[in-house]
Amino acid sequence: MAIPISYNLRSAVARWPAALVSVLGIAGTVGVFVAMLSMARGFQSTLIASGSEGNAMILRAGADAEMVSAIALEEVRIIGDAPEVMRDGRGAPLVSPEVVVVAAFQLRSSGTDANVQVRGVSPSALEVRPSVRVTEGRFFRPGLAELVVGRNAAAIYRGVGLGATIDFGGQAWRVVGIMEAGGSAFDSELWCDAAVLNQVFDRPENIFQSVTARLVSKDRFSEFKDRLTADPRLTVQVERETAYYAKQSRVVTTLIRVLGFLVAAVMAVGAVFGALNTMYSAVAARSREIATMRALGFSRGSVVLSFVVESLLIAGVGGALGCVAVLPLNGFTTGTINWQTFSHLAFAFRVTPGLMLAGLTFALLMGFVGGVFPALRAARMSVARALREL
Amino acid sequence: MVSVDGTDIPGSLIRVRHLNKQYRRGSETIDVLQGLNLDVGAGEFVAFMGPSGSGKTTLLNLLGGLDVPTSGSVTVDGDEITSMSARRLSSWRARHVGFIFQMYNLIPVLTAAQNVELPLLLTRLGAARRRQQVATALALVGLSDRAKHYPRQLSGGQEQRVAIARAIVADPTFLLCDEPTGDLDRKSGDEILDLLSALSRDHGKTVLIVTHDPRAAERADVVLHLDKGVLVHDPATEPVA
Ligand SMILES: Nc1ncnc2c1ncn2[C@@H]1O[C@H](COP(=O)(O)OP(=O)(O)O)[C@@H](O)[C@H]1O
Ligand SMILES: [Mg+2]
Numbered sequence: 001m002a003i004p005i006s007y008n009l010r011s012a013v014a015r016w017p018a019a020l021v022s023v024l025g026i027a028g029t030v031g032v033f034v035a036m037l038s039m040a041r042g043f044q045s046t047l048i049a050s051g052s053e054g055n056a057m058i059l060r061a062g063a064d065a066e067m068v069s070a071i072a073l074e075e076v077r078i079i080g081d082a083p084e085v086m087r088d089g090r091g092a093p094l095v096s097p098e099v100v101v102v103a104a105f106q107l108r109s110s111g112t113d114a115n116v117q118v119r120g121v122s123p124s125a126l127e128v129r130p131s132v133r134v135t136e137g138r139f140f141r142p143g144l145a146e147l148v149v150g151r152n153a154a155a156i157y158r159g160v161g162l163g164a165t166i167d168f169g170g171q172a173w174r175v176v177g178i179m180e181a182g183g184s185a186f187d188s189e190l191w192c193d194a195a196v197l198n199q200v201f202d203r204p205e206n207i208f209q210s211v212t213a214r215l216v217s218k219d220r221f222s223e224f225k226d227r228l229t230a231d232p233r234l235t236v237q238v239e240r241e242t243a244y245y246a247k248q249s250r251v252v253t254t255l256i257r258v259l260g261f262l263v264a265a266v267m268a269v270g271a272v273f274g275a276l277n278t279m280y281s282a283v284a285a286r287s288r289e290i291a292t293m294r295a296l297g298f299s300r301g302s303v304v305l306s307f308v309v310e311s312l313l314i315a316g317v318g319g320a321l322g323c324v325a326v327l328p329l330n331g332f333t334t335g336t337i338n339w340q341t342f343s344h345l346a347f348a349f350r351v352t353p354g355l356m357l358a359g360l361t362f363a364l365l366m367g368f369v370g371g372v373f374p375a376l377r378a379a380r381m382s383v384a385r386a387l388r389e390l
Numbered sequence: 391m392v393s394v395d396g397t398d399i400p401g402s403l404i405r406v407r408h409l410n411k412q413y414r415r416g417s418e419t420i421d422v423l424q425g426l427n428l429d430v431g432a433g434e435f436v437a438f439m440g441p442s443g444s445g446k447t448t449l450l451n452l453l454g455g456l457d458v459p460t461s462g463s464v465t466v467d468g469d470e471i472t473s474m475s476a477r478r479l480s481s482w483r484a485r486h487v488g489f490i491f492q493m494y495n496l497i498p499v500l501t502a503a504q505n506v507e508l509p510l511l512l513t514r515l516g517a518a519r520r521r522q523q524v525a526t527a528l529a530l531v532g533l534s535d536r537a538k539h540y541p542r543q544l545s546g547g548q549e550q551r552v553a554i555a556r557a558i559v560a561d562p563t564f565l566l567c568d569e570p571t572g573d574l575d576r577k578s579g580d581e582i583l584d585l586l587s588a589l590s591r592d593h594g595k596t597v598l599i600v601t602h603d604p605r606a607a608e609r610a611d612v613v614l615h616l617d618k619g620v621l622v623h624d625p626a627t628e629p630v631a
Contacts, residue, residue, distance in 0.1 A: 002511075003511075004500075004504070004511065006500070006504070007497060007499060007500060010499035010500070011499050014498070014499050288493075288495060289495075289497055289498075291495075292491075292495040292497065293497075293508070294456075294480070295454070295456055295483065295487075295489050295495075296483070296484065296489070296508055296509050296512070296556075297480050297481060297482075297483040297484020297485070297487075297509065297512050298480065298484075298508075298512065299477060299480040299481070300476065300477070300480070382457075383456045383457070384448075384451045384456045384457040387451075387456070387491065387495070388447070
């Protein structure tokens with residue numbers, strides 16, 4: 001049997017100031033690590049939540065974002081004729097040809113300008129995207145310069161509340177409704193009639209940037225996609241809306257993750273040195289105890305195991321502390337530039353159990369590296385010599 | 391029986407032949423043990439005496455498999471420990487040796503009972519049997535009521551008694567005691583010596599003790615002196631041939 005864990009637990013507690021240095025170093029590192037990952041996760045799920053499995057997003061072939069895509073009205077009609085597209089009560093296809101522009105609005109918090117994505121949609125947009133609901137006021141009327149503002153946009157920008165009048169694109173717009181889109185990217189957008197937006201921005205009235213189609217069933221997607229891509233009258237690419245938004249999130253998510261890993265790596269070096277220091281001094285302070293255990297017949301291996309376990313215990317406490325410390329961030333809403341659309345996007349940190357597990361694993365990894373070398377030193381120590389030292 | 395001249399004795403438990411131990415300190419080499427021979431029969435109570443620095447601790451460490459000699463052999467109960475791997479030596483120590491140190495060497499964060507239990511963790515005994523054996527060992531040293539005390543809550547004499555309980559709990563082949571009373575007052579020292587004598591006399595334990603204390607030596611069956619790297623019989627206890 002091995003050296004009892006209670007020995008390590010109590011020894012670490014007895015020398016708690018030294019252990020605390022390790023605990024705090026590891027807690028800080030894990031905290032930053034988990035915070036960054038939960039930021040990336042939050043950003044990602046905000047964008048992914050924007051898509052729906054049963055919706056298809058159609059862009060010009062080769063375009064990887066709406067900004068660089070163009071689809072003509074004739075094409076919209078052909079798309080709408082596809083049998084996979086759901087129809088409303090009057091038999092009209094549930095497709096929303098859309099255009100986007102970016103307008104600058106003042107942030108409430110800092111007073112500085114941030115880009116907001118203004119989306120011109122079809123009057124049937126709410127039926128195409130059932131996850132979006134108008135919670136205050138009403139939806140815009142076709143042909144009028146009216147805006148429906150996303151919940152987060154209303155909270156973040158100055159002067160975009162219900163009933164406000166906003167000037168942009170040389171037009172005075174009236175805010176007639178606030179919409180709620182389940183924490184998705186649409187919550188950070190302003191919606192209006194696509195035809196009005198094209199007109200105000202002097203864009204050709206028959207050109208849109210994307211078409212979102214609600215399908216009869218999500219299982220009909222590949223059929224729908226094959227039909228459109230095979231049609232010689234169309235040069236479009238078709239994606240599930242979920243896949244499109246997942247792709248949209250990739251740049252920023254990767255950026256945050258890489259940054260998170262870099263910062264965590266630098267901090268981890270410090271934390272590992274802290275752990276090494278704690279464990280080396282523990283080994284030095286307890287060399288007689290180690291020698292006694294060895295004299296009693298505990299093997300080198302059990303000494304190594306014992307000190308590695310001790311380091312893992314300390315690191316585990318640090319990791320747990322780091323996770324608990326960032327837990328309040330869960331749900332905390334912040335914003336960043338979405339580099340795909342160059343517009344501001346509000347999202348909430350998401351501290352998931354999986355990320356906390358990753359943080360804990362990271363902590364244990366640091367504990368292992370910080371413990372294994374001192375543990376080896378403890379095991380290699382000459383028993384006879386250590387017993388002589390007072 | 392005990393002999394120091396290299397002649398075999400029948401049924402000897404410990405047999406040491408031509409034991410040399412050198413320490414190197416920089417360019418200097420110190421010859422501590424120089425061709426030492428020793429034979430100890432089972433059940434003997436042997437005291438080693440000698441001035442400080444004469445190599446008593448060195449000898450005990452070699453007998454207990456805590457250190458390796460420069461040359462020579464130590465055989466205990468037929469096992470030549472001087473040729474064992476470190477790994478085998480560890481488990482050999484667990485099975486055969488009970489150490490008692492001058493500074494007790496109890497683990498400060500463990501209770502008396504937990505300290506005593508340590509050697510049993512290296513056996514196959516289950517928790518219930520271990521608890522029972524710990525209780526027996528603590529009772530034998532008269533500390534049943536201190537089982538839950540930590541070393542810092544015990545007097546020096548009590549600590550050493552816990553150490554004795556720890557040394558005997560797994561019923562080792564022999565006990566090695568390095569100045570077990572060196573740090574104790576006279577009364578506590580006497581209690582420790584009483585215990586060791588009783589272990590030898592009543593339980594047939596083989597006990598090897600290093601001591602400066604003539605009163606401790608008095609209890610021993612045989613007193614050996616470490617002199618210039620070899621053992622010699624004490625003239626006072628020299629068996630008349
Ligand atoms: N690890 C070591 N390195 C060098 N010299 C040592 C070492 N251990 C012991 N010695 C020396 O060996 C001699 C014998 O020491 P020791 O066995 O402790 O004697 P004793 O126990 O009789 O006082 C001493 O001179 C001591 O300084
Ligand atoms: Mg000594």
